[in-house]
Amino acid sequence: MKKSLLAVSISVLLAGCLSTPERATPGKTVPSKDWVEVTAAQGKQESRLACNSETASELCDLRIFHIMTEAFVDGDPAKGFGDGYGTSHHRGDLAGVTQSLDYIKTSGFNAIWLTPVFHSAPITGQDVWADKLDATGYYASDFFAIDPRFGSMDDARTLVEEAHARGLYVFFDGVFGHFKNNANDYPSPSGLTLSESGAPQTSVGRQAIYPRDLDFFKEVATYWIRELKIDGWRLDQAYQVPVEFWPELRAAVEDASRSVTYKNDAGETVNPLGYMVAEIWNDAGYITETGYGTDETPALYSAFDFPVRTAVVQTFGSDKEGNHSRPATHLANAMGMSVNYPDHAMPNLMLSTHDVPRFGNLLKRAKLADYGSEDYWARHRAAMSFMAAYSGPLTMFYNEEIGVRTEDFAQPVSNDTCAMRGLCDDHVGRISGRADAFGLSEDEAALRNYFNQLMQLRDRHPALSKGTRTHIYSDDRIYIDRKDRGDEHLLYLVNVSAEDVQVQINGSAIGSEGSLTDLMDGSEVNVRQNVYTLQLKGFESRFLNIDSATEVQTDIGQVSTITDDMARCDIPDADGKGPLGKDMWVRGSYRGGNNFLATPDSRRFRYKGGDLYQVVVNESRSTAFSFKFASSNWSPEMAVKRSAPVQLGSIQDMTTASGYGTESSIVIPEPGEYVYSFRIDQTGRAGSLYVGRCQ
Template sequence: MGNRVFALFMLPFLLFCAVPVQAAEKEERTWQDEAIYFIMVDRFNNMDPTNDQDVNVNDPKGYHGGDLKGVTAKLDYIKDMGFTAIWLTPIFKNEPGGYHGYWIQDFYKVDPHFGTMEDLKTLVKEAHKRNMKVILDFVANHTGYHHPWLNDPAKKDWFHEKNDIFNWDDQQQVENGWVFGLPDLAQENPQVKRYLINMAKWWIKETDIDGYRLDTVKHVPKSFWQEFAKEVKSVKKDFFLLGEVWNDDPRYIADYGKYGIDGFVDYPLYNEITKVFSKRDQSLRPLYDVWEYDKTFYDRPYLLGTFLDNHDTVRFTRLAIENKQNPITRIKLGLTYLFSAPGIPIMYYGTEIAMDGGNDPDNRRLMNFRTDKEIIDYIKKLGELRQQLPSLRRGDFTLLYEKNGMAVFKRTYKDETAVIAINNTGKTRKVHLTNNQLAPGKELRGLLAGDLVRSDRDGYDLILNRETAEIYVLAKKTGLNIPFIATLIAIYVLFGLFLYYVKKRSKQTT
């Protein structure tokens, strides 16, 4: 009897706490909805000691033991942070010393340091079970230094003549020169072209991967990429090609989009984002200016890959430290921008633990999973919000306010409006947004830090502490729900009458 009475007593509270959640409209997932976690396989997680040949964790240029099984074991860890895809450095068999994967010896084999073909297939299957996609790094420009083809007279014309690149503005030198002395493949040779395209299609058919990150795109003729893209996309629907065109001019990069490459890693944004967030009191206006260029020059600017650092750059943490800044604070602000601005956010492994590192190979240290979780927990919030709010993935992008590092952006998609506020300064800042900038008579609900801003007749006043950020969604004002309160009172009255009836009944029975 007591339990039943207690349950009835708690019913009004349960009803009060039950908040109706509006079901999000289901839309077909596209690549601009993804968030990518980038892994250097050898430096991530060692789960299979049987493939630990030549491992020396004290040698920055040696093998450290990471393998495909190690990546599979951490898929839940990656997904929990909100990432929906992984990008792996090349897993093809490399010549000795090629821990990074870019000195390919055999294009049709998995490097034994990383595991087997079955390990790769298992990784892809397990990722797909979790609704995650897998991108492989693909090298079409060159082979390893000592590839067997170099000693094969029948394949002499498979390579360009050995020449260094002296003039990086000369496209012919860029495409035919030997980058870092690596043997440069002659893609204009029909046999070479056919070999590379067939090989690319074979990996898709064998493993069911979802995309390629294309290495050193500008060193390969555009005519090759045009045929390559057409052929590989005929194998699997929605297969994604992400190109690496390392250049500061968005017009130069965007031109490759005419040849079938879907998106590109955004180096012009990288140049600005590292300046803006590696120290405080830096204006965020340059980031928005890059977006304006991107909209102008790219057919699909929402497919650009945005990043704080990668395996070819100094770690973002190192930049913050050199500027005498707290790297954790700086990373949080930088990632807030990446996860809420247009583009596909790409996070290099180790960023979630503020991994330090200088130039290659110091920026490729072994991952440590036993560290402070402060950034990880923050990334989880960002990842959840990006998946919950279509406006953060698909919305337009408008700069509402910027002054000396305090910035407010707006993203609108269908009926949803998100507002991103980032205080990149050393002081608490207040920003007034007018009714012309945001619809009047509503409120901004902070979903990252829990802030709440109700409008007055003049607009909205946002106050942000130093070096913090908030992501708001514009919503109807909350207030007294008269029908709900009336219902609640009625429930209590009925509940009181029920208790009176029970008490009266018990007296009669005694």
């Protein structure tokens, strides 16, 4: 696809409001009004990562149903812990998972991930908190035995075989960085034991020591593949294993997977997948540093996409801190964070996990939607649609497909009582599971059906799960991507606002000369004088086939036409430290930023006079990161208004941004010198900011 100037016109109008548009001028951000006109495509084709390339593997098609084993379904009344964190009945077991496989399959999933099922042997005299921790499985004692409270080895074997017979892959949870204090009492089948001097982890565990414990965990990782023919591992707190040891662990899993076979639902003889996905709850740079490794020395090939997940919940709902109603540009910048990943990376996108409140509870917390309201279901559908258009594996926490929430919970509960009541943010989503399609409400059944339609859409149209992505447009309300793979060319649109919106798109903007066919209902959108007109209701999405596709021409890295001093890179320093009376830095998650804690001189602002502060930074590589403009003691700390992302080459409003989740993001598309500028107003707590490339 060519990178030349594109004659593009995308117009967004509030439905029924056809007032005279306010035209955008180069280098100026126009507030969201009745009409927004764009004169150039905003993105470029992205085909570098493993799941948006022509050689993408079947792993990109994974649709994983994530099960909190002890909380899910009681299939055997004689099994179960009976106690644990969260509001579940805590009677979940392997038999319950096996009995739920048909429900899982018909919901649109093709894989399951079980939280740890290995034996957590009680220590004499352990307290009630250790009992609850045992139920999670995350501090195991015997890594080569199934916990009898979940079932037997035969129960586990039956589960895996029944899943494979239905075309479902099975992933176990690999906790290779820590274990229970009594784990060294349980040697491996070959006689290996674990270390005894690792750093304490909770009241009953300790951290693994590498390379001392490497061979032990290689044996764990390969034993279950050979014994039960599981398809791989979800890797808990993968950063606890030094990144230089992941290649050896990964190679062992791949070798073991090639050594055994099983029959799938089509009667074919196949090898286990050997998939490994890392949990590293951090920014894209840290995920790369501790999980993916480098292009030259690949470590892991897949990790959960926490940066995009955060943007999804903040845009369509809220994060647990209450940050919500972010613009569609927030999604675009989060997707741009992948510039930090190596080429082999295969990010895996999820909506919720067992460690956070459910999406429905987040909607209630932020006062966005009550359970049962149309807005509640619409926001779920919108978030699901964004996932469906994502190139890469997907993971859904059990029963998010029906939009459940933890009842009688919205706000955080004080730490002294929340764990006993089952209402701490990090485990409140662990409610009793449901796997009976006949027991759903009408709204729940409708959401499950919609999710299933989306997953079948991914099955039929590989451009969604394995296509190259061209970002066409985003503003406060509208997000548009084009997805391409082979002869398939698709368009994805979503309205991230509650307002109905009319969208007019020039065919040249999306590379289309004919009609667009809706992939969900078969209806057509016809072109008139090279313009397509679509109506999007609040939180509505569309998946459209481009029937007569042409090349999308993009124009990136345009030279800013701003003449304001904020865009200059050659202004001499003025005396003093300006009206703030202190040094300020670009503090953020960039490489060398120590996750917002560092204050390097290369990113320290210099006072230029006239209330203007600037620093010119040599960005040595394409990168993306989150940031704030802040002093050493975080007073003041500022970002783009509403914590919106930076639009390169544009002057944007700046305001105080205190606390987690209020930072802005920025994508640097190519190396070069960039000027970071802000002009403080009389309050000393707001003003305007600008970031652009020096010419």
